[in-house]
Amino acid sequence: MTAVPDRPVSTRPDTERTVTDRPVTGDPTAARLVLDAAALSRVVDRMAHELLEKTGGGEGVVLLGIPTRGTTLARRLAARVLAFEGLVVPTGSLDVTMYRDDLRLRAARALEATDIPAGTIDGALVVLVDDVLFSGRTVRAALDALADLGRPRAVQLAALVDRGHRELPVRADYVGKNIPTSLRETVHVQLLEHDGVDAVLLGPARARTDAP
Amino acid sequence: MNRHLLSAADLSLEDATLVLDTAAELADLVERATVKKLPTLRGRTVVSLFFEDSTRTKTSFELAAKRLSADVISFAAKGSSVSKGETLKDTALTLEAMGCDAAVIRHSWSGAPVNLSRWVKGSVVNAGDGTHEHPTQALLDAYTMRQRHGRIEGLKVTIVGDVLHSRVARSNVLLLRTLGADVTLVAPPTLLPVGVDAWPCEVSYDLDAQLPKSDVVMMLRVQRERMGAAYFPSVREYSRRYGLDRARAARLPDDAVVMHHGPMVRGMEIASEVADGARSTITEQVANGVSVRMAVLYLLLGGSESAIGSSQ
Amino acid sequence: MSWVIKDVLLYGEGEPVDVLLDGGTVTAIGAGLTGDEVLEAAGCVLLPGLVDLHTHLREPGREDAETVESGTLAAALGGFTAVHAMANTDPVADNAGVVEQVWRLGLEAGHCDVFPVGAVTVGLAGTEMAELGTMADSAARVRVFSDDGHCVSDASLMRRALEYVKAFDGVVAQHAQEPRLTVGAQMNEGVTSSLLGLVGWPAVAEEAVIARDCLLAGHVGGRLHVCHVSTAGSVELIRWAKAKGWDVTAEVTPHHLLLTDDCVQGYDATYKVNPPLRTQTDVDALREGLADGTVDCVATDHAPHAPQDKETEWGAASPGMTGLETALAVVAHTMVEPGRLTWRGVAERLSEAPARIGRLEGHGRPLAVGEPANVVVIDPSSPWTVDPAVTASRSTNTPFGGLELQARVVATFLRGRPTALHGKGA
Numbered sequence: 001m002t003a004v005p006d007r008p009v010s011t012r013p014d015t016e017r018t019v020t021d022r023p024v025t026g027d028p029t030a031a032r033l034v035l036d037a038a039a040l041s042r043v044v045d046r047m048a049h050e051l052l053e054k055t056g057g058g059e060g061v062v063l064l065g066i067p068t069r070g071t072t073l074a075r076r077l078a079a080r081v082l083a084f085e086g087l088v089v090p091t092g093s094l095d096v097t098m099y100r101d102d103l104r105l106r107a108a109r110a111l112e113a114t115d116i117p118a119g120t121i122d123g124a125l126v127v128l129v130d131d132v133l134f135s136g137r138t139v140r141a142a143l144d145a146l147a148d149l150g151r152p153r154a155v156q157l158a159a160l161v162d163r164g165h166r167e168l169p170v171r172a173d174y175v176g177k178n179i180p181t182s183l184r185e186t187v188h189v190q191l192l193e194h195d196g197v198d199a200v201l202l203g204p205a206r207a208r209t210d211a212p
Numbered sequence: 213m214n215r216h217l218l219s220a221a222d223l224s225l226e227d228a229t230l231v232l233d234t235a236a237e238l239a240d241l242v243e244r245a246t247v248k249k250l251p252t253l254r255g256r257t258v259v260s261l262f263f264e265d266s267t268r269t270k271t272s273f274e275l276a277a278k279r280l281s282a283d284v285i286s287f288a289a290k291g292s293s294v295s296k297g298e299t300l301k302d303t304a305l306t307l308e309a310m311g312c313d314a315a316v317i318r319h320s321w322s323g324a325p326v327n328l329s330r331w332v333k334g335s336v337v338n339a340g341d342g343t344h345e346h347p348t349q350a351l352l353d354a355y356t357m358r359q360r361h362g363r364i365e366g367l368k369v370t371i372v373g374d375v376l377h378s379r380v381a382r383s384n385v386l387l388l389r390t391l392g393a394d395v396t397l398v399a400p401p402t403l404l405p406v407g408v409d410a411w412p413c414e415v416s417y418d419l420d421a422q423l424p425k426s427d428v429v430m431m432l433r434v435q436r437e438r439m440g441a442a443y444f445p446s447v448r449e450y451s452r453r454y455g456l457d458r459a460r461a462a463r464l465p466d467d468a469v470v471m472h473h474g475p476m477v478r479g480m481e482i483a484s485e486v487a488d489g490a491r492s493t494i495t496e497q498v499a500n501g502v503s504v505r506m507a508v509l510y511l512l513l514g515g516s517e518s519a520i521g522s523s524q
Numbered sequence: 525m526s527w528v529i530k531d532v533l534l535y536g537e538g539e540p541v542d543v544l545l546d547g548g549t550v551t552a553i554g555a556g557l558t559g560d561e562v563l564e565a566a567g568c569v570l571l572p573g574l575v576d577l578h579t580h581l582r583e584p585g586r587e588d589a590e591t592v593e594s595g596t597l598a599a600a601l602g603g604f605t606a607v608h609a610m611a612n613t614d615p616v617a618d619n620a621g622v623v624e625q626v627w628r629l630g631l632e633a634g635h636c637d638v639f640p641v642g643a644v645t646v647g648l649a650g651t652e653m654a655e656l657g658t659m660a661d662s663a664a665r666v667r668v669f670s671d672d673g674h675c676v677s678d679a680s681l682m683r684r685a686l687e688y689v690k691a692f693d694g695v696v697a698q699h700a701q702e703p704r705l706t707v708g709a710q711m712n713e714g715v716t717s718s719l720l721g722l723v724g725w726p727a728v729a730e731e732a733v734i735a736r737d738c739l740l741a742g743h744v745g746g747r748l749h750v751c752h753v754s755t756a757g758s759v760e761l762i763r764w765a766k767a768k769g770w771d772v773t774a775e776v777t778p779h780h781l782l783l784t785d786d787c788v789q790g791y792d793a794t795y796k797v798n799p800p801l802r803t804q805t806d807v808d809a810l811r812e813g814l815a816d817g818t819v820d821c822v823a824t825d826h827a828p829h830a831p832q833d834k835e836t837e838w839g840a841a842s843p844g845m846t847g848l849e850t851a852l853a854v855v856a857h858t859m860v861e862p863g864r865l866t867w868r869g870v871a872e873r874l875s876e877a878p879a880r881i882g883r884l885e886g887h888g889r890p891l892a893v894g895e896p897a898n899v900v901v902i903d904p905s906s907p908w909t910v911d912p913a914v915t916a917s918r919s920t921n922t923p924f925g926g927l928e929l930q931a932r933v934v935a936t937f938l939r940g941r942p943t944a945l946h947g948k949g950a
Binding site for chain 3: 300327340408
């Protein structure tokens, strides 16, 4: 493992590129490791601290992850917040499939779980959590879904990776890592609970089965 | 490509499970939402073609479509061009010209939805055709069973009554077998079709013997008119031998559920107190119907191509 | 105008010969014959012109589906020189007036001889015997009587009819269907009907009537012909009746020699017919029965229907299939090519036997000098695919669409004049 500068956990958003040049396999077109497990863990820690800072201690916050990996990340954030400040943040998931604007581009897909903790979001500060922020359409769908569920006092967005190329006026309040990409590239977030390992990979273009 | 739900046999285990799981999520979503409407099928047109009277199923489908923001065109045979002699084919061509994404059809002739699927480009959903099938009914029955028992695989389901004329029985036998339940049909021999031995289920003439082993008892409607055609000699004899009265209900296992599709003839196939008792799922079945039909419409129409169903 | 048919095989047997048709008769059979017109028939089979005991020409009443003109043209293209036109027209052919009208229409069309069938009962209502004798004495000279479409279910009336027609050597052709066992029936009763939710038409409804009618024919010494036999049990009953020496004959349709109730999956009403398509066991028994002569002949039960009566829900559709133009080829496909029947056998089953049953004088005759020149030339290996749209009939409801067949009618001659030549009316 090379070249990731050792830096203390900081509250400043990380905007510098820290892409390593080492491909994961011998194939030069294979995915490159951008964050390894340790780096990812530090990033999540920093995001948790930022969350606590920006929300004045986390009162009234509800974390809603966008399935699949957003939900897992939301739980991890909640766990870090609990560890840092002993605060239990209600955490759940919000499936946005029914609100997507790109439904007609693919076959109808299975729904994931929607689990609203504490039964309501009225008056809460909802923090949406997703793994990758790209075009912003998923977040737009999430905002529509929230509107039909209730009336939060505010909505914020936490994204582990911001890869640019917004197609809608959406921005994240908490960003784990900015990774400028070309449209042809793909970003993969791997999490232990789903993929057996924690990593963020930047890969070459592949078949158009991913939603932005 | 648009596909159809014409028969319970159109659904593989994966398809059926997908419908049930989707229905469960949709039920939750709609229940907790302040705005009980999802935008998913906005801009899609669903036509409900009910050639046979039915308030329950018709409103269930229409509500399901509207909750998904689809435009619903409601067509009742009485007073329409059909009552003036227009054929099903011409009705289909008219709808096709107006553009419909899905047609939900209930008809008194078996096979009418199959014919319709040859004349329209959209998806056809069978809402009950003659004595052939009623697949969404079987789906909502399975959903109800799963809710009450937590599973379907391995459940012992007993279906009692006029199997010969029951589209619900046919769909249930096929779907429950797909989902891994064990089905036993109980009826007098006159109300079982020739050829039932080839169906994927057991058959018995003895209701009392089946009750203690049943996780689910599904009572089918019996029409009094069947008496005129000598299917059974009298209402009294029928209900004595095949009716689910209080004594029989007491012999069911504690967690058994009793299902009926309505309209019931209280006192004939089912005693009033059994129909209203805690074991009865009759009202849940109605509520579950909307979620299941939302799931079916979403999976057929929600994407660029259907996720379930058969092509014709 | 004389015609010489060159290098043809009589009954598909022996060495090729030339056959000369002149002045309405076969005038010479030999080598190196000449005539005004020549038909090259090398490799072809010559048979006596086919005779159909069971056709629906629909005129008078349903000329939208078929007329005598269009139906007989279809018959000629199918190799037929004579057809029996069933009586369930509108008005019903239960009197001399209607039968003579149909007979005359056949004469005028000129494509084949039309022998009208007289109804057994007035209006086909099954209660009152029609004027069978008057119809027999009319210009139409009716010998075959049938309520086809309906069963003469009243045992007493059936007995009387079998007795009465003896006076003029008539035959009662029964459509065997016990009405009380087939109320609302839509297709064969079996596993398929149970799953498709269609009311079943059980085999016993046909067999019970056949058993009764054979016993009646035996008892009164009358002539019974069983229409469109469709079940294995029916074949067995007819075999038994013949063994008793009773005057019972039977026919089978081409579609019952090939198709089963599996065709009903998909609810395409093209396959709706009465009696219904049955199981493979029944098909096998019918083929065997036709091969061993228990079933005397093939009759088409050609039943044309307008599109709106077929392109509709199964329950609302009219039963029936066309068959005049495909009959010979389907018989070749199911019986000759697999070796169950020779072309000589085809002559017997599709020409000689039906002519005998109908008491026709000029048809079903031997291929010999001096006989009426009612013949058909068949190419046994000229592949073609059935296209429902290509037909002389006004209706397109054939169940054989897309079927690849081998035998083809090259020419049909009616008293020495070609009525069909190379797939076109002549």
